[in-house]
Amino acid sequence: MSGDYEILTDYSKRGRERPWQRHKTNSLLLAESFARLNKLSKSDRVCNCGSSLKFNVCPNGHEKKLIWSNFCRVRLCPMCSWRRSLLVAHQIKQVAHGAVTGEDMKGKKKLSVQPRKLRWLFLTLTIKNCAGEDLPDTISQMTKAWNNFVRRKEIKAISIGWFRSLEVTQNYLQKSYHPHFHVLIGVSPSYFKGKDYLTTERISELWQSCLKVDYMPITHVRIVKGKRNVENEIKILEEKGIEVGESGFSETDLSGAAVAELAKYATKSEDFLIYNKYEYKNVDRKGKMEFLPDLESGIDEERTDESVSVLDTSLSGRRLLAYGGLLKDVWEELKATGELQDAEDDNADLVHTSDDNSKCICSVCRSNMLEELYSWVPGRHQYIKKENHQEQQ
Numbered sequence: 207m208s209g210d211y212e213i214l215t216d217y218s219k220r221g222r223e224r225p226w227q228r229h230k231t232n233s234l235l236l237a238e239s240f241a242r243l244n245k246l247s248k249s250d251r252v253c254n255c256g257s258s259l260k261f262n263v264c265p266n267g268h269e270k271k272l273i274w275s276n277f278c279r280v281r282l283c284p285m286c287s288w289r290r291s292l293l294v295a296h297q298i299k300q301v302a303h304g305a306v307t308g309e310d311m312k313g314k315k316k317l318s319v320q321p322r323k324l325r326w327l328f329l330t331l332t333i334k335n336c337a338g339e340d341l342p343d344t345i346s347q348m349t350k351a352w353n354n355f356v357r358r359k360e361i362k363a364i365s366i367g368w369f370r371s372l373e374v375t376q377n378y379l380q381k382s383y384h385p386h387f388h389v390l391i392g393v394s395p396s397y398f399k400g401k402d403y404l405t406t407e408r409i410s411e412l413w414q415s416c417l418k419v420d421y422m423p424i425t426h427v428r429i430v431k432g433k434r435n436v437e438n439e440i441k442i443l444e445e446k447g448i449e450v451g452e453s454g455f456s457e458t459d460l461s462g463a464a465v466a467e468l469a470k471y472a473t474k475s476e477d478f479l480i481y482n483k484y485e486y487k488n489v490d491r492k493g494k495m496e497f498l499p500d501l502e503s504g505i506d507e508e509r510t511d512e513s514v515s516v517l518d519t520s521l522s523g524r525r526l527l528a529y530g531g532l533l534k535d536v537w538e539e540l541k542a543t544g545e546l547q548d549a550e551d552d553n554a555d556l557v558h559t560s561d562d563n564s565k566c567i568c569s570v571c572r573s574n575m576l577e578e579l580y581s582w583v584p585g586r587h588q589y590i591k592k593e594n595h596q597e598q599q
């Protein structure tokens with residue numbers, strides 16, 4: 207390669223590469239689909255999303271922190287979905303922490319809410335897969351069912367606070383959509399031995415009755431364990447691309463796996479960028495197989511456009527995240543004091559997704575950070591550094 211230009215490399219402290227190039231590439235594929243669907247202004251916005259990235263960089267190579275970009279905020283945009291999921295992950299941690307400790311994450315501010323000792327129940331609530339044309343109604347049915355679910359006596363008796371997010375995946379082979387809720391419920395530590403304890407079966411029955419369906423919907427219930435391996439959880443988070451910021455991560459916080467699951471906001475590009483060829487591939491050392499696209503085979507335009515159209519229509523104008531009870535009180539208080547931003551707000555700041563994004567001093571060597579600007583160069587499919595932007599030391 208020529209030494210004329212420098213390609214963006216951005217690694218977390220633990221050495222994971224931040225996937226700028228992958229998300230930018232997928233955003234461009236989405237922009238092409240919007241253009242074919244004649245949604246031209248959306249196409250333009252997504253096409254330009256993240257075309258420039260400005261970072262604060264440690265001169266000794268310790269840290270690189272995004273300080274500015276032009277994100278488009280279109281709901282399906284893969285780049286913005288990634289940024290939003292980081293924001294949501296940070297937010298859930300902040301809110302859960304506030305509910306348990308009665309303080310903000312920095313431990314500097316007392317909240318007005320009464321903190322509670324909590325254990326976390328973690329539910330996945332589903333409904334039968336549906337056809338694309340039925341997706342909007344199916345999502346509405348689920349939202350309504352949820353509102354009834356949390357008003358049921360048995361749920362009210364156990365739930366001190368809750369958080370809920372909607373995810374929609376697509377079953378590529380069956381050409382069907384799978385909307386489902388990831389739910390977090392904070393319960394009292396005595397719940398597991400108390401008279402109000404609900405079996406998975408009972409939770410399924412309640413969910414079925416709220417959905418008003420004649421089959422038993424699939425429901426998963428997990429309990430976040432009391433004894434935890436924090437180091438392992440940080441690893442899980444990092445594998446999902448969610449970094450543990452300066453504010454850290456401790457046993458009083460929500461488990462890493464739960465946060466990663468809950469932050470799976472809305473929909474992933476795999477669920478609407480459909481390729482011509484798929485094959486089973488080994489995805490880990492344990493021999494787990496997944497049905498994955500052969501990227502070389504190119505985009506199946508017809509199916510991609512159909513999926514983009516279905517998901518764009520079905521998700522637009524909806525709130526996909528919701529809080530209730532104690533978690534809602536904490537969320538609202540943190541939002542009112544500016545400690546936390548609403549990830550679904552049209553003006554959400556997708557640059558500063560955690561507390562430690564905006565510092566100008568390297569946390570490792572205390573050097574002053576330097577600004578670096580990178581631009582997406584379409585012909586090279588890479589972010590390339592603008593040399594003349596580098597500041598003098």
Ligand SMILES: [Zn+2]
Binds near residue numbers: 255256277
């Ligand atoms: Zn975007």
Ligand SMILES: [Zn+2]
Binds near residue numbers: 265267269569
């Ligand atoms: Zn440094």
